[in-house]
Amino acid sequence: MKLTFLGAAGEVTGSSYLVETDSLRFLVDCGMFQGGRDTERKNRARFAFDPRALDFVLLTHAHIDHSGLLPRLAAEGFSGPIYATAATCDLLAVMLRDSAHIQEKEVEWARASQLHRREADRTPLYTLAQAERALRQLKSVKYDAEIHPQSTVRCRYRDAGHILGSAIIETWISDDGRATKIVFSGDIGQPMRPLVHDPTPIAQADVLLVESTYGNRLHKSLPDTLKELEHAITDTLKRKGGNVIIPAFAVGRTQDLLYLLADLHRQGQLPEMDIYVDSPMATQATAITLRHAALLDREASTLLAWLQKNHAGPRIRFVQDVEESIALHRVKSGAVIISASGMCDAGRIKHHLRHNLARPECTVLITGFQAAGTLGRRIVDGAKEVHIFGIPVPVRADVYTIGGLSAHADREGLLGWLGHFGKAPRHTFVVHGERETSEIFAAAVRERLGWREATVPAPLSSVSL
Numbered sequence: 001m002k003l004t005f006l007g008a009a010g011e012v013t014g015s016s017y018l019v020e021t022d023s024l025r026f027l028v029d030c031g032m033f034q035g036g037r038d039t040e041r042k043n044r045a046r047f048a049f050d051p052r053a054l055d056f057v058l059l060t061h062a063h064i065d066h067s068g069l070l071p072r073l074a075a076e077g078f079s080g081p082i083y084a085t086a087a088t089c090d091l092l093a094v095m096l097r098d099s100a101h102i103q104e105k106e107v108e109w110a111r112a113s114q115l116h117r118r119e120a121d122r123t124p125l126y127t128l129a130q131a132e133r134a135l136r137q138l139k140s141v142k143y144d145a146e147i148h149p150q151s152t153v154r155c156r157y158r159d160a161g162h163i164l165g166s167a168i169i170e171t172w173i174s175d176d177g178r179a180t181k182i183v184f185s186g187d188i189g190q191p192m193r194p195l196v197h198d199p200t201p202i203a204q205a206d207v208l209l210v211e212s213t214y215g216n217r218l219h220k221s222l223p224d225t226l227k228e229l230e231h232a233i234t235d236t237l238k239r240k241g242g243n244v245i246i247p248a249f250a251v252g253r254t255q256d257l258l259y260l261l262a263d264l265h266r267q268g269q270l271p272e273m274d275i276y277v278d279s280p281m282a283t284q285a286t287a288i289t290l291r292h293a294a295l296l297d298r299e300a301s302t303l304l305a306w307l308q309k310n311h312a313g314p315r316i317r318f319v320q321d322v323e324e325s326i327a328l329h330r331v332k333s334g335a336v337i338i339s340a341s342g343m344c345d346a347g348r349i350k351h352h353l354r355h356n357l358a359r360p361e362c363t364v365l366i367t368g369f370q371a372a373g374t375l376g377r378r379i380v381d382g383a384k385e386v387h388i389f390g391i392p393v394p395v396r397a398d399v400y401t402i403g404g405l406s407a408h409a410d411r412e413g414l415l416g417w418l419g420h421f422g423k424a425p426r427h428t429f430v431v432h433g434e435r436e437t438s439e440i441f442a443a444a445v446r447e448r449l450g451w452r453e454a455t456v457p458a459p460l461s462s463v464s465l
């Protein structure tokens with residue numbers, strides 16, 4: 001049996017692993033590369049296998065760095081089933097369509113732009129029609145139930161506690177009369193996070209692939225994070241009399257924030273306020289989250305039941321159209337505006353920043369990772385002035401960075417999850433982290449757990465198992 005690391009080896013994005021035996025060939029994840037210099041080339045590179053010869057795909061969760069190349073895979077001839085949890089299937093319907101829309105728009109923009117004449121022949125990485133085709137190949141699976149995609153393999157999806165629908169995938173593969181259990185961690189959540197359950201403990205694996213996004217650091221605790229959130233909002237709305245602007249990823253972070261704000265409101269910790277969710281994708285993702293409320297953790301279920309019973313809660317408004325979004329620009333105080341994109345480089349958040357960033361009575365709350373080169377990063381780094389739509393805007397609002405809301409386990413969270421294994425897997429491959437971070441985490445696994453076989457695979461390398 002052969003395992004090939006097609007992506008997320010020594011880097012965070014492009015998750016994809018190929019498993020091959022004499023009678024079987026499948027992928028776990030088919031993610032897009034994002035945010036590096038070389039991404040365009042990597043996303044367009046020929047697949048290292050024939051998509052027509054794949055039997056099926058197992059998908060850990062909906063994030064684009066795990067799912068974003070599925071439309072290309074289908075367009076190039078893969079016609080088999082893509083297995084994912086029901087919540088992941090619902091989120092993908094929103095996310096892959098949005099991703100295709102972005103691909104199409106980028107090419108349109110390049111064609112229209114005088115500066116990018118050379119790009120004029122470009123075709124989109126994939127189209128909306130190709131995304132629709134991939135969506136039709138989705139097959140939903142239940143957590144904890146065994147599936148048999150083929151006679152020599154069975155699998156089980158376990159809750160990974162990362163985002164709604166996220167899974168750790170256990171696979172049992174027979175090859176040459178020998179059974180091997182490979183566990184794919186997917187992205188692992190931090191224990192005690194809002195909304196989702198803690199990651200499911202797994203007791204045994206022959207071969208393990210474990211993520212390491214934050215394998216070299218520790219997150220701030222949730223109680224400390226809540227204190228910061230409460231202070232930033234109360235100070236802005238009560239003392240300064242302005243607005244709070246929160247850039248947030250539409251899927252995951254927006255729902256986390258709504259839950260935390262509603263919970264703080266229930267405890268009487270927040271002043272009167274109007275919360276606006278101004279992102280069509282965030283609105284859809286919130287509806288999907290409520291549709292799958294049975295997957296939420298006990299605290300979230302308790303809050304939802306309380307809100308329903310008491311008909312109470314903060315005033316939350318899901319902004320519908322562009323006119324309503326523009327009308328928000330005239331609101332000078334008392335509003336908490338949650339909008340995308342999470343890194344402020346696109347979408348309606350840019351308009352809200354343009355109208356509030358220069359006002360000292362307002363506050364910008366940063367709740368997620370800001371990549372180098374984005375508007376969000378410049379604000380976090382303390383720029384005195386930024387350009388939005390080509391217009392210089394002085395930064396006079398307070399800027400708070402709230403650290404503890406990451407959807408990924410930190411070093412102790414990951415080591416804690418690994419600690420549930422009864423004994424060391426034969427091989428542990430540390431993936432889904434910047435190379436240096438993965439190396440540091442692999443060393444921690446070797447030292448703290450005594451798993452001497454923990455290593456970081458090279459991109460595109462294969463191992464025979």
Ligand SMILES: [Zn+2]
Binds near residue numbers: 061063162187
């Ligand atoms: Zn993820």
